[in-house]
Amino acid sequence: LILSSLPYLQQILTHSRVRDGIWLTPENLREIYAGLKADKDGNGLLSLEEFRLLSNDAFQRFLLQRGVKRSQLVRNSRHTWLYQGKGAHRVLQDIKARVTRLTRLPPTLVDLSEPLQVVRYEEGGHYHAHHDSGPVYPETACTHTRLAANTSTPFETSCRYITVLFYLNSVEGGGETAFPVADNRTYDEVSLIQNDVDLLDTRRNCDKSNLRVKPTKGTAVFWYNYLSDGQGWVGEQDEYALHGGCVVTHGTKWVANKWINIDPDYQRQARYQQLVSQQPEEEDDEGLTLNPDIQSPDIHQDL
Numbered sequence: 001l002i003l004s005s006l007p008y009l010q011q012i013l014t015h016s017r018v019r020d021g022i023w024l025t026p027e028n029l030r031e032i033y034a035g036l037k038a039d040k041d042g043n044g045l046l047s048l049e050e051f052r053l054l055s056n057d058a059f060q061r062f063l064l065q066r067g068v069k070r071s072q073l074v075r076n077s078r079h080t081w082l083y084q085g086k087g088a089h090r091v092l093q094d095i096k097a098r099v100t101r102l103t104r105l106p107p108t109l110v111d112l113s114e115p116l117q118v119v120r121y122e123e124g125g126h127y128h129a130h131h132d133s134g135p136v137y138p139e140t141a142c143t144h145t146r147l148a149a150n151t152s153t154p155f156e157t158s159c160r161y162i163t164v165l166f167y168l169n170s171v172e173g174g175g176e177t178a179f180p181v182a183d184n185r186t187y188d189e190v191s192l193i194q195n196d197v198d199l200l201d202t203r204r205n206c207d208k209s210n211l212r213v214k215p216t217k218g219t220a221v222f223w224y225n226y227l228s229d230g231q232g233w234v235g236e237q238d239e240y241a242l243h244g245g246c247v248v249t250h251g252t253k254w255v256a257n258k259w260i261n262i263d264p265d266y267q268r269q270a271r272y273q274q275l276v277s278q279q280p281e282e283e284d285d286e287g288l289t290l291n292p293d294i295q296s297p298d299i300h301q302d303l
């Protein structure tokens, strides 16, 4: 999308995971463009100019206009991104350094991850339960390594190995982070909705979640979105990492997400790191191996 001024339909579709296993069709996309009046020249594609004319929440407004209720939106919040690299504010660089220490990962992996995402929920805001990361199928590539991958795949997903969620304020009422199936020994996907109780619905059913974390200013939670592959690398998606933000009943809620991006395909991650660092291949593995001194069998840090 960034490289060419005219994103091809196929490129857009590879980004458009609605839910696991469900992707937008070209018809869906045409309908959305028409509803947003985004494709002014009507050629079926969004030029960079047309894209720039879209406001941040155009899509949300479109859904609301179409009769979708706020409570039905997957999320009802606003967010922005804060760069944490060289030249960024000291506090932002410090946060990154603390995430590196907390997760015990090689600094390169944290440096090459997404910027910090800051999220604000107003009273009534929520985020229904979801996975921060997508499942790994052979036909799915990770967004962050896609340019370095020398294969083309029909689908694309964020590969967020770890989530560190910071609570930037203490919320007056509601706004807990709920993990509906954390530690659930008998979990299967069917049981998420039973007898009219939808555990994904964080407006109604947070009280039935196995784990709830109350937002307290200055605290953070972190979890893995993938299991280990047993050999020190990223394996399958961890289904128990399902989580969401319960409805804020009083006040405003501010959080920040730090995601650590790692490709479950080791070779693709290595190629990506080599590409961005412009280092010769032999020196490349440095960022991928862990200092054995800090390796511990009980801690799922692995990499």
Ligand SMILES: O=C(O)CCC(=O)C(=O)O
Residues within 6 Å of the ligand: 119, 127, 132, 165, 175, 176, 177, 178, 243, 244, 245, 246, 255, 257
């Ligand atoms: O607001 C929360 O407690 C959870 C936020 C979240 O899951 C996300 O931003 O991906």
Ligand SMILES: [Fe+2]
Residues within 6 Å of the ligand: 130, 131, 132, 243, 244
């Ligand atoms: Fe999340």
